[in-house]
Amino acid sequence: MDDLNELATLLAKPEPATEAIARSRGRLQDRMRGRTARRRTGWLVPSLALAAAAVVTVLATGVIAPAGTPASGKDVLLMAAASAERTPEGAGRYWHVTREYRDADIPSRESWTTRDGRRWSRGRPDAPAGVVVPDPNPLRLKGAEVSIEELEGLPTEPAALVARIAALPGLARDMTSSEQRGDPLFSLVALISELPAPPEVRSAAFRALAATPGVENAGEVEDGQELRFPNPDGGPEIRTVVDPASARVIRTNYLYGGDGGVAWGPSFVWVTAGWTDQPPR
Incomplete structure (x- = not known):
C-alpha cells in the first residue's frame, strides 16, 4: 500500500483499540481544516499552535509521531492529495x-x-x-x-x-x-x-510535489x-x-x-x- 492510501486509511478509519489516538487525529484534522473557534486577524500564527494541537501526528508513512511534532511539508501535500481524490470535480460551463x-x-x-x-x-x-x-x-x-x-x-x-x-x-x-x-x-x-x-x-500532482527534495x-x-x-x-x-x-x-x-x-x-x-x-x- 502506498503512502497516500496508508494516510487516507488512517484518517478515514481509526483503529477501534486506540480511541485516544483517534481523538487526537481528529483534532489535528480540524486544525488542518482551519476549524478554530476564533478567527485569526493576521496571516502568521506561532508555529507552536500547530504543534500543541497535534498531540499525535499521523505521518504519511503511517507512523505515529510523538506529541509536539508538526506536520511536515510532505505530510501536508499527501493530506491534500487524499482530499483532492475524494473531492468531486464540480460542474459548470x-x-x-x-x-x-x-x-x-x-x-x-x-x-x-x-x-x-x-x-x-x-x-x-x-x-x-x-x-x-x-x-x-x-x-x-x-x-x-x-x-x-x-x-x-x-x-x-x-x-x-x-x-x-x-x-x-x-x-x-x-x-x-x-x-x-x-x-x-x-x-x-x-x-x-x-x-x-x-x-x-490533482491528487497525483500533490503526491509528486510531496516527493520534491527540500519541501518544508x-x-x-x-x-x-x-x-x-x-x-x-x-x-x-x-x-x-x-x-x-x-x-x-x-x-x-x-x-x-x-x-x-x-x-x-x-x-x-x-x-x-x-x-x-x-x-x-
Missing part, C-alpha cells in the same frame, strides 16, 4: 480563475474558459480597466497550448504524471530554465492552482499551511499556502499560471479557481 494582488497597487485579473477553449478575461494590461474582453490566449502547460481534454487525459499516478510532463514538447521561449531541463515543479504547481485538472490528476512546512497561517520549495531556477524560494482539507492553493508568491503568465513578487498572489455557470461579466 466556465473554468473561472481569479488572481488578486492584495498588497500591491495591481488590479486583480480574472479569466473564464469554456471546455471548447473559448476564453474571456478582465484585468489584462492591454484592455480597458474593469472590462471583460475576449482573450486569445489558450490554457498552457510548459508554455504550450493545452486543452481541457488533454488535461483530463493526464496520468493519475505521480511517477507517470512526471514522466508525461517531461515528455510534453512545451514551448521553449515560454519555459523556465528548469522546465527546459525537465524539472516538473512549475508544471505541477500550475496543475494544482490554475489549470482545470480533474481530481485524480513553515507552519500554520490564515486559511492553510505555508509550504516552501527550493526554486529550481535558483531564485527566491517558492512560498505556497495550501489548504489540505480542500486541496486548494490559497495564495503563492510565484505563480506560473495556466494562461502562460508568470506572477512573482515579495508578497502573495491570492488564487481562486473552479467551475461556474456564471458567465463573464
Whole structure:
C-alpha cells in the first residue's frame, strides 16, 4: 500500500483499540481544516499552535509521531492529495480563475474558459480597466497550448504524471530554465492552482510535489499551511499556502499560471479557481 492510501486509511478509519489516538487525529484534522473557534486577524500564527494541537501526528508513512511534532511539508501535500481524490470535480460551463494582488497597487485579473477553449478575461494590461474582453490566449502547460481534454487525459499516478510532463514538447521561449531541463515543479504547481485538472490528476500532482527534495512546512497561517520549495531556477524560494482539507492553493508568491503568465513578487498572489455557470461579466 502506498503512502497516500496508508494516510487516507488512517484518517478515514481509526483503529477501534486506540480511541485516544483517534481523538487526537481528529483534532489535528480540524486544525488542518482551519476549524478554530476564533478567527485569526493576521496571516502568521506561532508555529507552536500547530504543534500543541497535534498531540499525535499521523505521518504519511503511517507512523505515529510523538506529541509536539508538526506536520511536515510532505505530510501536508499527501493530506491534500487524499482530499483532492475524494473531492468531486464540480460542474459548470466556465473554468473561472481569479488572481488578486492584495498588497500591491495591481488590479486583480480574472479569466473564464469554456471546455471548447473559448476564453474571456478582465484585468489584462492591454484592455480597458474593469472590462471583460475576449482573450486569445489558450490554457498552457510548459508554455504550450493545452486543452481541457488533454488535461483530463493526464496520468493519475505521480511517477507517470512526471514522466508525461517531461515528455510534453512545451514551448521553449515560454519555459523556465528548469522546465527546459525537465524539472516538473512549475508544471505541477500550475496543475494544482490554475489549470482545470480533474481530481485524480490533482491528487497525483500533490503526491509528486510531496516527493520534491527540500519541501518544508513553515507552519500554520490564515486559511492553510505555508509550504516552501527550493526554486529550481535558483531564485527566491517558492512560498505556497495550501489548504489540505480542500486541496486548494490559497495564495503563492510565484505563480506560473495556466494562461502562460508568470506572477512573482515579495508578497502573495491570492488564487481562486473552479467551475461556474456564471458567465463573464
